[in-house]
């Protein structure tokens with residue numbers, strides 16, 4: 166039986182860093198602040214996959230205090246997470262929330278990079294926050310994702326429904 170998980174992330178805009186969303190570098194006057202490459206979409210997807218697999222969260226797997234993850238390629242972190250799970254991702258659906266830059270032109274490339282990392286179809290959608298709040302004031306970008314995951318037969322996760 167498939168399990169689902171949800172992931173949410175946000176990062177603040179900062180000058181002088183590249184803007185990477187869903188593994189795609191986008192031409193923009195600011196980037197996102199963070200210890201890794203601050204790929205807000207890859208992080209939300211990673212947390213959704215980890216949640217679906219009952220395997221903790223991204224902060225536990227890649228602590229921001231660890232120098233190994235400084236400026237890390239978050240697509241590669243996602244690939245590492247997925248390869249360590251006992252089972253397979255079924256699909257992922259995600260939404261990027263920002264006023265700018267426009268996500269549409271990069272959607273297909275993001276979907277391809279993320280799908281390649283998780284080994285399953287990924288759909289990327291985008292919306293604005295209609296000018297509301299910090300995201301509306303263009304202070305940063307947020308992303309939310311859900312993932313479905315099929316635990317390998319015989320693992321604790323797949324048997325969980327039998328234990329009560």
Ligand SMILES: [Zn+2]
Nearest residue numbers: 174203205208
């Ligand atoms: Zn993040």
